[in-house]
Amino acid sequence: MLPSFGEVTNNQYIALLDDLMLHTSISDIFGKYLGIDIGPVTEAGEGVVKIIVTRGGGARGYAHIGVIEELIAQYPQLGDCVIGAQSAISIKDMPDMKPMIKYWIKDYKDKVAIYNHTNLDRVQYICHDKNTRNMNDEERRQLNLIVKSVDGEIELPYSTRMKKIDFSLIEEE
Numbered sequence: 001m002l003p004s005f006g007e008v009t010n011n012q013y014i015a016l017l018d019d020l021m022l023h024t025s026i027s028d029i030f031g032k033y034l035g036i037d038i039g040p041v042t043e044a045g046e047g048v049v050k051i052i053v054t055r056g057g058g059a060r061g062y063a064h065i066g067v068i069e070e071l072i073a074q075y076p077q078l079g080d081c082v083i084g085a086q087s088a089i090s091i092k093d094m095p096d097m098k099p100m101i102k103y104w105i106k107d108y109k110d111k112v113a114i115y116n117h118t119n120l121d122r123v124q125y126i127c128h129d130k131n132t133r134n135m136n137d138e139e140r141r142q143l144n145l146i147v148k149s150v151d152g153e154i155e156l157p158y159s160t161r162m163k164k165i166d167f168s169l170i171e172e173e
Helices: 010-023 026-034 068-074 076-080 101-111 119-128 137-150
Strands: 038-045 048-053 063-066 156-159
Touching: 063 068, 068 076, 068 101, 068 137, 068 156, 076 101, 101 137, 119 137, 137 156
Parallel strands: none
Antiparallel strands: 038 048, 063 156
């Protein structure tokens, strides 16, 4: 926990943090006070420090970052999280299944070419597949992020507290 400075303005707080940083390493500030393991620290410009959070680490076990299949291997219950309000999705060579992440991944891999998935492949799947036709915009957004992660395009934040992907932390370009 950061030391309490009482009631201060933002500028005073920044000045106090600057003073704290003069006497404490950045690693100590993040590690001891915030519970975050940080990776390399580099200067990104005058007075600006770029901090890279260690992959797989997180603030007090909150957000672990990784591609979806690595996260499922580490946290198997993640595969059971549901995306979509429909009662079931049809998957090749299986009975209709609940719309869980692990089944969406299987369905995506079964229906899209094995290698070199493009944005067009993902859009075709997300917007035109029979399993996705009745999804709302937010469900499509979440599924799109999952399949982008399957393709290694992005890493997703997993919340050990909520035991699911925290889609609210993802800003799309």
